[in-house]
Amino acid sequence: MKQAIEITGMTCQNCARHVKEALETLPGVRNVEVDLAHHGAHFESDRAVDREAIAAALDEAGYALA
Numbered sequence: 116m117k118q119a120i121e122i123t124g125m126t127c128q129n130c131a132r133h134v135k136e137a138l139e140t141l142p143g144v145r146n147v148e149v150d151l152a153h154h155g156a157h158f159e160s161d162r163a164v165d166r167e168a169i170a171a172a173l174d175e176a177g178y179a180l181a
């Protein structure tokens with residue numbers, strides 16, 4: 116399934132890369148695409164990824180789930 120999220124705190128391509136890496140640490144998540152211009156990201160996963168787990172991974176990297 117595909118999941119789309121909105122993220123706050125990204126300002127440059129380095130941020131986008133950090134967010135991509137953070138999301139890729141989540142079990143089952145693949146094909147992460149970060150859209151810096153629109154403060155978003157989407158990815159594929161076998162099953163819905165818990166919103167709290169996404170928020171925690173982003174928080175650890177210094178960003179936040181919008």
Ligand SMILES: [Cu+2]
Nearest residue numbers: 126127129130
């Ligand atoms: Cu940055």
